[in-house]
Amino acid sequence: MDPDSITQASDGINEKLKEVSGAQPECTIYRVHRHLRDLNPKAYEPEVIAIGPYHNNSEHLKRMERHKLRYLKQLLVTNDPPDDVGRYVAAVSRVEAEARRCYADLPETLTPAEFVQMLVLDGCFIVQLVRKFETVILREENDPIFQMNWMINSLQRDLMLFENQLPFFILCELYDLIAAPNQHSRFWCLLFKFFISLYPGRGSKPMPIVDPRQVKHLLDFLHQSWLPPPRCSGGGSSHQVITLGKRLRFISTATRLQDALVMFTNRSRGETLFDVRFEKGVMTMAPLTIEDRTESFLQNLIAYEQYFEHNQNNFVTDYVKFLACIVDSSMDVEILSRKGIIHNWLGDEHKVAEMVNKLGDSVAEPGNSFVYAKMFEDVHRHCGKRTNMWMANSIRIYFNRPLSTLTLVIGLVGVYLAVMQTVFSVLQYNQGKK
Numbered sequence: 001m002d003p004d005s006i007t008q009a010s011d012g013i014n015e016k017l018k019e020v021s022g023a024q025p026e027c028t029i030y031r032v033h034r035h036l037r038d039l040n041p042k043a044y045e046p047e048v049i050a051i052g053p054y055h056n057n058s059e060h061l062k063r064m065e066r067h068k069l070r071y072l073k074q075l076l077v078t079n080d081p082p083d084d085v086g087r088y089v090a091a092v093s094r095v096e097a098e099a100r101r102c103y104a105d106l107p108e109t110l111t112p113a114e115f116v117q118m119l120v121l122d123g124c125f126i127v128q129l130v131r132k133f134e135t136v137i138l139r140e141e142n143d144p145i146f147q148m149n150w151m152i153n154s155l156q157r158d159l160m161l162f163e164n165q166l167p168f169f170i171l172c173e174l175y176d177l178i179a180a181p182n183q184h185s186r187f188w189c190l191l192f193k194f195f196i197s198l199y200p201g202r203g204s205k206p207m208p209i210v211d212p213r214q215v216k217h218l219l220d221f222l223h224q225s226w227l228p229p230p231r232c233s234g235g236g237s238s239h240q241v242i243t244l245g246k247r248l249r250f251i252s253t254a255t256r257l258q259d260a261l262v263m264f265t266n267r268s269r270g271e272t273l274f275d276v277r278f279e280k281g282v283m284t285m286a287p288l289t290i291e292d293r294t295e296s297f298l299q300n301l302i303a304y305e306q307y308f309e310h311n312q313n314n315f316v317t318d319y320v321k322f323l324a325c326i327v328d329s330s331m332d333v334e335i336l337s338r339k340g341i342i343h344n345w346l347g348d349e350h351k352v353a354e355m356v357n358k359l360g361d362s363v364a365e366p367g368n369s370f371v372y373a374k375m376f377e378d379v380h381r382h383c384g385k386r387t388n389m390w391m392a393n394s395i396r397i398y399f400n401r402p403l404s405t406l407t408l409v410i411g412l413v414g415v416y417l418a419v420m421q422t423v424f425s426v427l428q429y430n431q432g433k434k
Contacts, residue, residue: 027104028216029165032303039362043299046158048151051122053107053115054163067145068125074140075128075178085120091173092119102167102216123166123174126159126218130190131179156198157293162300165217172212185209188221195222198297200289201273203227219304227272228315229371248366251325251379254332257283260383266340274319278375281382285336288323291345295355302362317363318371324360329353 001009031054032044049064050056076083092099093116100106100115110118132138132146145151158164175187192206195218207215207224215221251257254264267275267286277284298320305314327333330349336342337349344352366373 026101028102028167028220029163030104030307031163036299036303036306036362040295040299040358043296044161044163044303046161046164048154049158049164051126051159051164052166053103053110053118054105056118065121068121070140071128072121072124075124088120088124088174088177089116091177092116092123092170095169095173099167099170119166119170120174123170124178126166126171127175127178127187129155130187130194133194134190153197153293156195157296160195160198160219160222160297160300162219162303165219168215168217168221169212171218184212191218191221192225198222198293199226200291200294200297201286202270203272203274203286216308219300223301223304223316226316227274228313229272229274229276248370248373249376249380251376252383253328254326254335255329257326257379257383258335262379262382264336264339264341274315274371276319276322276372276375278378278382283379285341287341287343289343289345290352290355295359298359299362302359306364314369315371318366320356320359321363321366321370322372323356324363327353327356 029052037044046055046058046061048061050058050061055061072085076085093112096112096116096119099119100112106115128138129145132143133152139146145155172184172187175184176182179187188206188209192204196204199222204226207221215224252260258264261281263282265282265284267277267284270286273286273288275286298316301316302320305317327336330353333342333344333349333352337344342352346352346355
């Protein structure tokens, strides 16, 4: 390369370096990366409403923009005296720069005025929606959102999506103006009541009151409101991390484990879905409800944990990895359903198995802090006992093959008849001697 070309290349790189800030910005709202999205694009896409900048140009979501404006207008005119939208715009404008830094992929064409307008409309809609959900008197007569159950279900799903978020402190700023200042405990209670039906298992409760800036967005709020396994929350437990340099051995499906004399039972009492126990050949699990929104809910929580895995609190990802191990086919779903562990609202057991497999594909190899590492080792130790291995092999060889089963039965009958014939011969011989 000639000297002029070297100079041009160096100058070009230096110009680009000037555009890069020294510190990595603390973003909290991302677009889902392609690897996750390609596995199940619909799990991350809103059905009825766009919140924030990532989906606001989607044509099928435009209809909800009128509902946002209607909610804001109702909010302004029902106050006494009527409120001024400029008050909300001014409050959000003061934190506009901070809110802008929360987005990793903000469109360059979005002006500060457009950005603030979006934050106000979307934020006021969310605040009013959860207030109306709790207090019927706040609803307009014939409000279509509350006349159709499917609409509330879809809104609950859409408002938790990883890409469909506003910074949490924006919601708190607007709630202070709309309802009452510094009543964040009340606001968080309203949010929790609105979203509670999304949780597919027990262990959810309103998170403790902290600085609003310690909560990233609504999906983070839901994650922090779901109790992790005892090890993650600091309580005593048999859970332990994977030893460095040691490869984790995954456990088999529910069908194979049952063949190896593992019993499954549901945990009627317990604090959280994620507290799975294995003791003396019995695996105890809390009930898991699977319905239409479960896949999207878990998928978005997995995405959240992957982007913020430095928090070392990936209990949803670890649980899904465990679930993907024991559920591979409709037979596994049937076993767990009979035991009251899976509550199948989809109806089709094959669909449940397919959903779990798809969730498992989105999860990377567990890290050193895998919650169920010790439990996996205990299961392997149990299944590795000679009697359990013999029983599993016998069941697999004979009872999965009709011809082999018939051969086994005939053989056992033959042995029985031979033994009985020998006994009778001995008895006759003894009688003859007498």
